[in-house]
Amino acid sequence: MPELKERVDRLEEAMMRLVYIQQKTEMEIQALKQEMKEFKDEMLEFKNEMKDFKDEMKEFKDEMLEFKNEMKDFKDEMKDFKDEMKEFKDEMLEFKNEMKDFKDEMKREVRRINKQWGELSNKLGTIVEDIVLPATRPIIKKYFKCDPDTLMANVEKKLNGKTEEWDVIAICKDKLFLVEVKATPRVEYIKQAKEKATKLKEFFPEYKDKEIILIFASLSIKEDILNKLTKEGIYAMAYREWEYMDILNFEEVKKISLEN
Structure with missing residues (x-):
């Protein structure tokens, strides 16, 4: 069991x-x-x-x-x-x-x-009327920043029995521009232009307070004449390469003016 x-x-x-x-x-x-x-x-x-x-x-x-x-x-x-x-x-x-x-x-x-x-x-004999006078206003506006109030050509005036002639006169607020034109520029014409500029205030005493700026103009200006004008502090205006009327020595004369 x-x-x-x-x-x-x-x-x-x-x-x-x-x-x-x-x-x-x-x-x-x-x-x-x-x-x-x-x-x-x-x-x-x-x-x-x-x-x-x-x-x-x-x-x-x-x-x-x-x-x-x-x-x-x-x-x-x-x-x-x-x-x-x-x-x-x-x-x-x-x-x-x-x-x-x-x-x-x-x-x-x-x-x-x-x-x-x-x-x-x-x-x-119409170089002043045909070429110089039409170019004067735009050249003054371009280089001198003034628009002439008066622009005259072939100006003639008598004073005390004397007679003087100027080719182109342009008048701005504080400047009087004399543009003397010669068909054939010569050195002796530069002296004549300066003398004409000095007589301006004598014949136009109303402009005695204005600065006189002389511009010698022709169709073309040879280098020796241009150099003489620059030394004299006179602006030279002529055709630039027969393309347009222009001031040929603006910067040079401006520099001389600043130095003086």
């Missing part, structure tokens, strides 16, 4: 272990199933995400293809634009060259006409 009881006990123990193992196995199987389910769910989610990613990549590729096509069209347009700009630049360069030739031709023609007009005025 004791032996039988011992066998029964071992059998019960074995059965309990078997039940335990079975229950443990079932728990592990359930846990495994749960893990598998979670894994499948994750895989499904990943699959869906991959599908969305593929769709996005496809959309991106389509957009890139469209952008590539647009860039190709843009490049083609830019190439056409560059070609058009090159043609335009070539045309503008050609036009510029033509305009330069035209301007050079016009300058030559202006010089020729001015020279002929000056020679004709010399012959007719």
